[in-house]
Amino acid sequence: MTGAASGPSYRVRTAPDASDARMRGRRYAIPFDRVWSAAFRLLSGGLPHWSLTWEDDEHGVLEAKVPHRTLRPAGLVRVRVYLDADAQTCVEMFAGPADGGRDLGASRRRVLRFFEALDRDLAPGPGQRLTPIPTAR
Template sequence: MSVWTALSQNRAATHPEHDNPRLRGPVYAVPFARVYQAALQTAEALGWTITDQDPRAGEIFAEAHTRMWKFTDDVWVRIWLDEDAATCVDVASASRVGRADLGTNSRRIARFLHQLDARLRVRPHANPEQTAS
């Protein structure tokens, strides 16, 4: 992450072509329901407060708190099936206050995805959109 990004952004989100490989939403050859449950358990294990969830839509809404100042940030997780029936995960995290998060939201997403991989005991496979050149 560049210094400019850390000082000028207060949100982060996964994207198939993100410059940071840790912020490319994973694609799993794992059933939707299993990924959704693992995502919910991972969010809870990270200490996030689940504010709303919709298992049918594959959405989890949560609040996370920064360590030092205890600011509340909003987190959204979406689990969905692609055209090949692979389970995809997208995550966004946004600070409620301030203009710069110093990379907090990016690190939060990367930590969540890393722990989700560990909980599922699988590594995501490459998203075709990420490898097409």
């Protein structure tokens, strides 16, 4: 998927070629540990009502639940932090409704909210927030 709701699942994920630049993930010239710690803090309560449910620091994966709120269904988010071939720190994200149903755009807003908070937390200086590039998986 390229950052837009697709089919009946309403799941979204970042992609380097997403038409909305905000949905392209992040690539930083910032050490992995600093980016990982910032993402961990955000999913562990740094974003209101978000709660970390699983972490795998060996594979750079964090998962969190976002509870149901008025007009917003409960959701699940997954964040992946990794080093690319150029040793730059990359962050990708997936979000979807917890029940697999409709979410009225909540998943996309969660991705955008996370990246806004991550950029604010990291406060990348000039040349530290890089253009996402396609990655080989």
